[in-house]
Structure formats: structure tokens, C-alpha cells
Amino acid sequence: MNQESTHGQYVPEPEHVSVHTVNTEGSSFTPPGDGGQQQNQPAPAGQPPSVPPPVVPPPVMPPLVMPQVAYEQMFLAMMAHYMQHMAQFMPMFQPPPPPQPQPRIVTFKMLKDNGAEEFRGDNMGEPQIALDWLEQMDRVLKNLRVPDADRSELASQMFRKGAYDWWKRIDQDPHTPKPWTWDRFDRAFTKEYVPTRKKIS
Numbered sequence: 051m052n053q054e055s056t057h058g059q060y061v062p063e064p065e066h067v068s069v070h071t072v073n074t075e076g077s078s079f080t081p082p083g084d085g086g087q088q089q090n091q092p093a094p095a096g097q098p099p100s101v102p103p104p105v106v107p108p109p110v111m112p113p114l115v116m117p118q119v120a121y122e123q124m125f126l127a128m129m130a131h132y133m134q135h136m137a138q139f140m141p142m143f144q145p146p147p148p149p150q151p152q153p154r155i156v157t158f159k160m161l162k163d164n165g166a167e168e169f170r171g172d173n174m175g176e177p178q179i180a181l182d183w184l185e186q187m188d189r190v191l192k193n194l195r196v197p198d199a200d201r202s203e204l205a206s207q208m209f210r211k212g213a214y215d216w217w218k219r220i221d222q223d224p225h226t227p228k229p230w231t232w233d234r235f236d237r238a239f240t241k242e243y244v245p246t247r248k249k250i251s
Contacts, residue, residue, distance in 0.1 A: 156194050158207050166190045171213030180243035202230035
């Protein structure tokens, strides 16, 4: 409806504009923020809000005060226990004993190489030959450091013929004292082959 001013001029009516936003197909308005999601969501109904547990500091232990006498006694007891413990393991750590020296094996060849001679016992009229053989045999056995228990056996290896027969007979005699020593061998040999030894010496 047109209105006329008091002065007779035409004044158009103002156009009515709606304040409501019309949602059209091309509209893509997005409110600022997190894409339409609310940042602060309320807790579900019926549940109290979660509260972190309080931090409890560790208990403070008072300093341990030990009397000097008790401390010394405890130290001595610990040392005694340690020494007893070590004593149990000491045999395990002892070095092995040194190897025993192997007995020296003297052969017939070694006797010959060191000056021993064979004795046949066929010169009964010349006792000096038997005496020289006995002294030489004693010297060789000493140089080779032959034990006394083995000297008679080694000396008998030098017997031949009649001397060997005599040795076999006297060695197998049940009345012959055993074991043989060099002193017994000396007396038996002298009695058989050097009957005049006292006169010779």
C-alpha cells in the first residue's frame, strides 16, 4: 500500500527482511571450534567425577643408632664367620703336590756302559778277581744311585755259568734270609768266592 507524504511525494515502503537463516542446499556453514563437538562433555549421570589418588610421601625412618660395643661385636662375628667359610674352601684351592720322581730303571746295558763286568766264578784259585769284581760292582751301583733293595738283583745280572748257578741255588734256598740287601749279598759272595778275604786285606 503506497503512502503519500504530507507534501504530496511518493515514499516507497521498506522491504521486509527475515532474520531467520534459510538452510539451502549450497549452504556449508560450520561454526568455529572442534567441528561441532563440545569440548567439555559432562560426566555420565550417576557417576562421580574421577579424582586422582592423593600422593602419600614415604615414611621417614629415624636414623639407626648402634652402640660402639655392639658394632664391634657384630664386626668380629662377621669376620669369624668369613674366616670359617674360607677355611672350608681352602682344601679345594691347595696346589697339587709335586709329582713324585719316577724310579730310575737301570738296565743291563747301563751297567755295562758304567764299567760293570761279567763274573763267571771259574777262578776259584784267584780270590782277588772275585774281590775286584765285587768292589767294582759296588762302585757302579753307587754311581747310578741304585737303592739298596735293588742292588743284589742288578749285580746278579752280571753272573754267568758257575756264578749264575750258585746265585740261583742260594736265592731259592728257603733258609736264605729275605729280602736281599747289599750287605747280605756281600757276605754271601765273599763266603763263596773270597774265603781268604781277611788274609788278602
